[in-house]
Amino acid sequence: MPNLPAGIWSVSGFTFLWFVGIVVPLIGIVLFSFLQTKGIKVQWDLTIKAYEKLFFYGGGPLIGRTIRIAATMTVIELLLAFPFALWLAKGAKNQNLKLITFTLLTVPFFLSPVARVIVWRSVMSISGLVNTGLMDLGIVDEPVDWLIFSEFAVHLGYLGQYFPAMVWPIFLSIALIDDEYLEASKDLGASRLRTLFHVILPLSLPGIVAGVIFTFVPMLGDTVVPQQMGGGNVLMISHNVYTMIGASNFVMAAALSAIILAIMLAFQILLWAALRPVGGLNNVFASLKR
Amino acid sequence: MTALAERGRIDGAVARKPARSQLIGERWPTWGSVFIGYFVLAIIYFPILWLMILSISAEPLTGFPGDWTLRWYDDMLYGTGQREGEAYAVAGRVMEPLLLSLKIAAITAALCIVASLVVGPILPRVRFRGPMLLGFLMPLMVPGIVASVSLFLFYRLGLHLKMGEWSLGLAHFIWAFPFALLAMLVVSSRFDERLLDAAADLGASRWERFWQIQVPILKPGIFAAGFFGFLLSFNELPFSIFMRAGDITLPIYLWIQSGAHNSSVPLIFALSTLITIASIVLTFIAIRVAFGEPRAAKLKAKKA
Numbered sequence: 001m002p003n004l005p006a007g008i009w010s011v012s013g014f015t016f017l018w019f020v021g022i023v024v025p026l027i028g029i030v031l032f033s034f035l036q037t038k039g040i041k042v043q044w045d046l047t048i049k050a051y052e053k054l055f056f057y058g059g060g061p062l063i064g065r066t067i068r069i070a071a072t073m074t075v076i077e078l079l080l081a082f083p084f085a086l087w088l089a090k091g092a093k094n095q096n097l098k099l100i101t102f103t104l105l106t107v108p109f110f111l112s113p114v115a116r117v118i119v120w121r122s123v124m125s126i127s128g129l130v131n132t133g134l135m136d137l138g139i140v141d142e143p144v145d146w147l148i149f150s151e152f153a154v155h156l157g158y159l160g161q162y163f164p165a166m167v168w169p170i171f172l173s174i175a176l177i178d179d180e181y182l183e184a185s186k187d188l189g190a191s192r193l194r195t196l197f198h199v200i201l202p203l204s205l206p207g208i209v210a211g212v213i214f215t216f217v218p219m220l221g222d223t224v225v226p227q228q229m230g231g232g233n234v235l236m237i238s239h240n241v242y243t244m245i246g247a248s249n250f251v252m253a254a255a256l257s258a259i260i261l262a263i264m265l266a267f268q269i270l271l272w273a274a275l276r277p278v279g280g281l282n283n284v285f286a287s288l289k290r
Numbered sequence: 291m292t293a294l295a296e297r298g299r300i301d302g303a304v305a306r307k308p309a310r311s312q313l314i315g316e317r318w319p320t321w322g323s324v325f326i327g328y329f330v331l332a333i334i335y336f337p338i339l340w341l342m343i344l345s346i347s348a349e350p351l352t353g354f355p356g357d358w359t360l361r362w363y364d365d366m367l368y369g370t371g372q373r374e375g376e377a378y379a380v381a382g383r384v385m386e387p388l389l390l391s392l393k394i395a396a397i398t399a400a401l402c403i404v405a406s407l408v409v410g411p412i413l414p415r416v417r418f419r420g421p422m423l424l425g426f427l428m429p430l431m432v433p434g435i436v437a438s439v440s441l442f443l444f445y446r447l448g449l450h451l452k453m454g455e456w457s458l459g460l461a462h463f464i465w466a467f468p469f470a471l472l473a474m475l476v477v478s479s480r481f482d483e484r485l486l487d488a489a490a491d492l493g494a495s496r497w498e499r500f501w502q503i504q505v506p507i508l509k510p511g512i513f514a515a516g517f518f519g520f521l522l523s524f525n526e527l528p529f530s531i532f533m534r535a536g537d538i539t540l541p542i543y544l545w546i547q548s549g550a551h552n553s554s555v556p557l558i559f560a561l562s563t564l565i566t567i568a569s570i571v572l573t574f575i576a577i578r579v580a581f582g583e584p585r586a587a588k589l590k591a592k593k594a
Binding site for chain 1: 320322323324326327330331333334335337338340341344350351352353354405408409412413416422425426428429430431432433434435436437439440441442443444445447448460464521522524525527528531532540541544545548555558559562563565566569570572573574577
C-alpha cells in the first residue's frame with residue numbers, strides 16, 4: 001500500500017498489538033481458571049478446584065438464571081424489533097418521522113446506563129407512582145411488591161436498555177434489500193406472508209444475527225440492570241464476578257468468566273454457521289460497499 | 291452502530307426512486323408493529339424524562355413530581371455536607387470524576403481517530419480481512435464484565451502492571467474502537483483508490499495525498515470515530531470497574547452512589563440529568579454535523 005502514509009506495516013503492527021492486548025487476555029482467562037493464586041502471585045499447577053468450588057457454592061443456578069433471563073429478553077426484543085424495523089425500512093414514508101425515530105433510537109447508546117434505569121426504583125416502589133396509581137384506580141387492594149427488585153423488574157430494565165441494539169442491525173439489513181425483489185415476489189403471485197418468510201427473512205438474517213449478538217452478549221454481563229432493578233434479589237454473574245474480584249478470589253472469577261466465554265463461543269459459532277449460506281463474514285464488506 | 295453513517299445513504303436510496311418505494315410502502319405498514327415500536331421507545335424515554343422532572347422535585351424518591359426546587363442541584367454543586375445529620379457523599383466531589391471522565395474520553399476519542407485512520411482504509415483491501423475484522427470486533431462479542439476481568443487478570447496478575455489512568459484509557463479504547471472502526475469502514479470501504487494514484491501521478495507527496503485527499507473524503511468516518519470514542523468512553527462502566535486503581539470516573543461514581551441506599555440518591559438524579567442533557571446535546575450536534583450539512587446543501591440546490 002505505497003499510497004498511504006499509514007502503510008501495511010503500521011496496520012500489521014496495530015493488529016498484532018490488538019491481538020496481544022485483547023485476544024490473548026481472553027484466551028488467557030481460560031488458562032488462568034485452571035491455576036491457583038496466592039495474593040497476586042500465580043502458581044503454575046493445573047487444577048479444577050475453582051470449578052468444583054464454583055458449582056459447590058451455587059454457580060450452576062446463577063449461570064442458569066443469567067442465561068435464562070438474557071435469552072428470554074433476546075427473544076422478546078427480536079419479536080418486538082423485527083416488525084418495527086421492517087416498517088422503518090420498507091413501510092415508513094414520512095421522512096421527518098423517520099429522522100426523529102432514527103434520532104430516538106440513536107441517543108440511548110450515548111446515555112449513562114445508570115441514568116437510564118435509576119428512576120424505575122422510585123416509580124415502582126411500594127409507595128411509588130405505579131402502586132399508588134393502581135390502588136387509587138382500585139385495580140389492586142394492596143401494593144404490588146414484585147414491580148421492583150424482582151425478575152420482572154430486571155426484564156423490564158433490559159427491554160428498554162437493549163431495544164435499539166436489536167432494531168438497528170435488523171433495520172440496516174432490511175433497508176439493504178432491493179425493492180425490486182419484493183416487487184418481483186409480488187408479481188410472481190406470492191402473498192405478503194410468503195414474501196416475508198421467503199424473501200425478507202432470509203435476506204435479513206445477517207442483521208438478525210448481529211442484533212441477537214448485540215443484545216444477548218451485553219445482557220449476560222450487564223452490571224447496571226441487575227443491580228438497579230434486581231436490587232440483590234436477582235443475582236446474575238456480573239455481581240458475583242465483582243464480589244469475587246473484590247475478595248481477591250481471582251481464579252473463581254476466571255472460572256465463571258471462562259464458562260460464560262465458552263457458552264458465548266459455542267453460541268456464536270452456531271450463529272456464524274447459520275450465516276454461511278448468505279456469504280459469511282466477507283459479506284459484511286460487500287454490503288458496506290453497496 | 292454504523293447506523294448514523296448508514297442513514298444518509300439509505301435516505302439517499304429512498305430519494306432516488308420514490309415512486310417504487312411508496313408502492314411497496316403501502317404493503318408493509320401494520321399498525322401493531324408501529325405501535326409496539328413506539329411503545330418500547332416510550333419505555334426507554336419515560337425514565338429519562340421522569341429523571342429530569344424528579345430532579346427538580348422536592349421528594350424525588352417517592353417517584354412523584356411536584357414542589358419544584360433546584361435544591362438538589364445546589365446541594366450537588368455547593369453541598370454543605372450535612373443534612374438531618376447524614377453526610378452527603380456527593381456534595382462537592384463531582385468535579386474530580388467529571389474532569390477525569392472528560393480527560394479519558396478525549397484521549398479515547400483521539401486514539402480511536404488515529405487507529406481507525408490507520409486500519410480503516412486498508413482493512414477492506416487485505417486478504418485476511420474477515421478474520422481480522424472478527425478480531426477487531428471481539429469486544430462486541432464478549433460480555434463487558436468477562437472482557438474486563440480478562441484484561442485485569444492479564445495485565446495485573448499476568449504482567450504485574452499497576453492499574454491506573456493508563457489502564458482506564460486502554461480499556462475504554464478497547465471498548466470503543468470496534469464502533470469507531472465500523473463507522474470508518476462505512477466510508478473507507480467505498481473510497482476510490484484511483485484518486486490517490488491520480489494524485490501521485492500529478493506529483494503529490496505521501497503526506498499531501500493523505501491530508502488533501504484521504505482526510506477530506508474520510509471526514510465523516512473520522513468524525514464518527516471521534517464521536518463514538520468520546521461518548522462511549524464518557525459513559526463506560528463495565529470495563530472501568532476493574533481496570534482502575536483508585537480512579538473514579540463519573541459512571542463509576544454514579545454506580546457506587548446509586549447502589550447506596552441513602553439520601554444522596556436525589557443528588558444522583560440531578561447529576562444524571564446534567565450528564566444526560568449534555569450527552570443528548572452532543573449527540574444532536576454530531577447528527578447535525580454528520581448529516582445536517584449535505585441535507586442543507588441539498589435543500590439549497592432544490593430551491594435554486
